Amino acid sequence: MFNGFGIISLEGDLLMLFSDRITHINDLTDNEQRIAKYIENNLNAVSTMAIQTLASKTYTSHSAIVRFAKKLDYSGFRAMRQDISKDVQQNITKLNDVDANFPFSSTDSALDIAKNISDLTINAVKRTLAQISEKELNAAAAKIMESKRLVLFAIGDTQIRARGFQSKLVKINKFAIIAEEYSDESWTSVNLDENDLAIFLSYTGNSSNYLNLIKFLKQQKVPTLLITGNPDSQMIQYASQTISIIQNEYDIFKVSTFASQITFEYLLDTLFAIVYSQSYKKNLIKLQSNYNKLTSNDILDSIPKDKKRS
Template sequence: MLFIDRLQHAENLSDNEQRIAEYIEKNLALVPEMAIQKLAAATYTSHSAIVRFAKKLNYNGYRTMRFAITEAVQQKNAQLHNVDANFPFKPADSPMEIAKNISDLTTNTIQRTFAQLNEKDLEAAATCIRKAQRIFLFAIGDSQIRARSFQNKLIKINKFSIIAEEYADEIWAAANIGKDDLAIFLSYTGNGEKRCKIMQFLSKRHIPTLLLTGNPQSKFIPYVSQSIVIIQTEYDTLKIGTFSSQVSFEYLLNTLFAVVYSQSYQHNVARLKTNYVSMIKDGILKDNI
């Protein structure tokens, strides 16, 4: 999770910690150059208060927090035109202005997603996908479109996945998932009683599960084997469209597919060539062009 996101999602801050948080947010570019004593003086707190604040944000201490703040400043400076993810264009914008805003929003979203990725989590998730006998994709609405795209890619490497919620069969799908399978949940908000019950059901049966979400406080997280949380500046409801969240999901799923592919790269390339030759020889590829 990025520093700014940790700051915005911090809970149960004391008065001193709230003052530290407000100062850092207002003076983000200055803090990387400040020693802990200087920050304590600027916030009318103490050395120990700064350390406690850093640990509340899940950093080991001030040094690691300051490093994260430095990264946040660099990322902010590298951003393109700042675009509101919920209302990325105005009524008076020209078609080319709208196109530029959508371009910047898409680029910023991918950069923001990349900055939050963790190599260990990516490797673990890809390994689960590769080893799974069957893959069940739980996704509805716009997220199901992303799931279908992922499903289409998996076919290319002989991985046949199932859209578990396609015909409202998610309960039966969950009942038939085995320990050699993998259930992947796509939920930006990370909420929903029915989904939560399904995850609890799978957790009790020790079924491998992977959650992709944009909510670090999602009540789903305790019930899944692994979660990848990617936070965007998109609201749950008040917005023109799901621009940012779906770009993020698409990029994340494409990345996972690429990592899965790379784990058995030579085998997958050999299969690709064999299938391609067979399709050309038997004429079925030409018919589908």
């Protein structure tokens, strides 16, 4: 666990941008605060800097730098510098130009707002991509493919994204259930077993109801996948797998849930695409077969001849 705010994935690996680690860290000594401030203001330089140079620049010592790195859950300075270099290479530090909570003001023109929302969308996707690994994506996709039944726990705006995911899965003969469909998520949960998969979508990860449900599912040995934006969530310790993506979005004080919903939609679309790709040819053949059945029985309107591709 990472000093009270770590991200647990498949095997306890920490998946967090350096810029997010240094922003969320607490209880720094005066020396460590000086180190943190210097690094934040000089990321490009620090990404190739020797430890002795950093110690000199921050008026600290070699051992102080190592202790600081370990406080951020790195094995040492080299591992921390490697992550700093990744942030610099991926231009993570430049992805915060648009405030995710208030991406426009009353004085912005329509085109200004359109550009801000465009930038916010791109930034949110880039931040998400920078925080996920191939290993965890493949593991999550495998769980989805192997599950007998798939249940999605999501409320509010997030449930809209869950329904989009549900709709896509139907096309490949994978039927998912929205747990809250008839306000009976408790009864849905009690009927799941080790052959099923429960996916929890919760950006704040603070729902007491979801916490109780995921605890119960762990006791019943039901596989669970938690997708959240809160590395402090108590739900993490009970989930079989967690994908945690941090966006610069507040829990409550904001215009809307722009960044978090972009994250959910992007991740769910990505997982669907990975699942689809595992049986790509089979899915295409099945799509064509189903399409022919629907059109030949007048269930689905046929494509007009002049619209068909040669």
